[in-house]
Amino acid sequence: MTGYLPVAIYLAFIIAFAVVMLSVSRLLRPNRPVAEKTLSYECGAEPVGDAWVRFPVGFYLVALVFILFDALAVFLFPWALALRGLGVWALGTMFLFLAILSLGWVYAYREGILEWR
Amino acid sequence: MTYEQAASTIAERFSGVTVETGAPLIVSVPVDQWRAFAQFAKESLGCRFFNFLSAVDWKDGGLEVVAVVDNLDDNVSLRLKTRLAPSPAEAGHDEAPRCASLVPVFRGANWMERECYDMFGIVFEDHPDLRRILLGDDWQGHPLLKSYAVDTPHPPYR
Amino acid sequence: MIDTAVQSQVAIDYSAGERLTMNMGPQHPSAHGVFRAILTLEGETVVGVDAVIGYLHRCHEKLAETLTYAQYPSIASKTDYVAAMTSEFAYVLAAEQIGVVDVPKRAQYIRVIAAELQRIASHLLWLGTWCMDMGGALGGGATVFLYCIRERELILDLFESLVGARLLYGLFQVGGVRYDLPDGWPQQCRDTLATIEQRLIEYERLLEDNPFFLARARGVGFITRELAEDVGVAGPLLRGSGVNFDLRRNLPYSSYGDFTFSVPVEPEGDCFARYRVRMVEFRQSIAIVRQALDRLPDGPISSRPALKSVAQIRIQKGEAYARVEGPRGEVGCYLIADGSPKPYRMKWRGASFSNLSVLPHVLPGHKVADVVAIMGSVDPVFGEVDR
């Protein structure tokens, strides 16, 4: 059980750091929300139209592909650290895992999501 | 194509046009032949390069539109001039001077003519979107006319 | 009970998103000054451009009618403030053409030296800001910018010892040049040119086999030869589109005929062609300055008498259109004089005004990132655009 003490201390430190930083800056910075200040910044010009417009779907697909492979990377880190202890068996499993995910990559490539129309 | 050949072809093709020989060929064109002459200069004289278009305010002598077109291959430069009615600010009548727009002939004339409209008030017929280019849209008066004082106040900033 | 018939008719077309009007406004890191482009975008592709200029309209042409021939050259240098020498050159040349003022040979050579050094300094600033616009692609935004400004400072030191000012000078006057070369200046000038020649090779090695730079510059922003001539685009943009025209060689002024130099022409007309034209122009300008320094004649530097009053210079009635090859293209000054100490009318033909008016014809179809690259390769200076 004692193994988790450093993790708890580390967690407490993270939370404390965030809380202190935010509260001190809120305490010290002047807060004057004047009308023009909260106007959205359009390089100096009057904001024209609003930004809530239907985006082409291309942006959304690229974001999806990114999340897919970001999740993949999360698994790689602990695997790489513990590889020496686990031996060849772990190597095979991870490559199988990577092969399955590269199928997704090939599908995305063939569907033309990556070329920006 | 040298200056003499250009002068001769102009003389035979366009009657009402007076030509002053010299390094840049100064050609004064009557207003109604303005676009036709520009078309002619572009096709047969080979003056495809549109240098600039501007105007001069001769007070009572009227507004004068000046355009310079060049033939880059033979180094022939043509300065076309045409005289319009005086601007309403001076002559009292309220009808703005009109001139045929060169945009169908030279696409470069678009911004130049918008600037002439902005600064002199010359209205160019069938110009795609004739509005002020340099000054704000709410500006009164045309600054480069001789009747416009150089530092007229403009509240709230001046 | 939901009316299913209605639902079937609503076929939502997901392919084309709505058009977003985006404002690349006056205060923008890559706006090269105060230029506002209202872009209508479909996703990433630019569909329409409405350019709004005039934010730096400083009434140059109206002021020219109220300032005398001795006062206006220093204001003329504020039209194209990145190349102040060539701006003054055009005004002074126009006044001399009307008044048939003879300029001593030495003054003509000093004018050529100053104009060509100014071209090198202006091209350096162009290369720096252009590569900073394409920022992240070239190994961190400011790498090439800091190199180019470091070289530009060498040339500004030359101008500071010649004229006393770094950016806007009063070197030109009707009839000649105001200051003579201080002793030791030619040697300092030759050393600076030698260093810059070495550094140019470094820049080319840094940029030309950099895949990001090539991907963003090659095949982007095509200006066809016909469009270039039709809109009146000048200088490196014209020569980048295949037109072999350079005022210094076709219509030589101020003894440019005495120097031998070649005019670079690239047929493609894309950003990379304009980049190649300017890189060759660097070397041609260095060659011209060296030739001018070697054959610099002695003699007076100005034919203008000492002025007791500002309104002493009077130019007789007449008109002239002087054309000077500035770093951005043809800088013209159409001057009408009426015998009084002030000109009657002065029309300034800014090279950047015509170069910029080609953008609404070129930009549609490109991505938003290309807009920045094309703006940088057109290299507009807004003192000259808005006058």
Next chain:
Amino acid sequence: MAVKAPIPEVPAPVWRSFKDLQEFEALRQQRPEGDKHSATFESLTEGIHQFPGGFVVTTLADTFFNWARKSSVWPVTFGLACCAIEMMATFASRFDVERLGMVPWASPRHSDLMIVSGTVTIKMAPMLERIYAQMPDPKWAVSMGSCANSGGPFRHGYHVVKGVDRVIPVDVYVPGCPPPPESLLNGLLLLQEQIAHFRRTGQRAAPNEKVD
């Protein structure tokens, strides 16, 4: 038509070290709204301040906060004309402003200082006002070049604002056309000294009705 140039009544700036704490206290009372901290912190410091001997705490705290604000003033890149090229030369490696803790930033949201470098025209003035308003609060303005100070060589042009202090409150005026980077750096150092001492001119030069 002799147009007499209006002289803006800008009070003489005070930039010298303090004689004593009373003077620091006087300047502290006059500081503009934007320089103060958040409302809770102000009420806290007022409480400590009333306490006998409490001013030592608040004065030290203010000096510390001013030192922090002074040493990281980020200018927004607001280049208008020729002075912008000299401002770029000041930002570049030879006359580096980063030594003063100034990182040139593109958007007004992250910057504390606006260096107005160039001629302010009537078409540009509302934009300039909006960008200055969009900057977060303790913010300063440096007017660089004679065009921004008073309209400069284009003062009599019909489209030119006769000085940027008719649009936004200006703290330091840097003379020159264009001012060489050394004099801009000198202006920025004076600004830092001014920030450290609370004393801000801040007053907008009221236009002289008789002439304008």
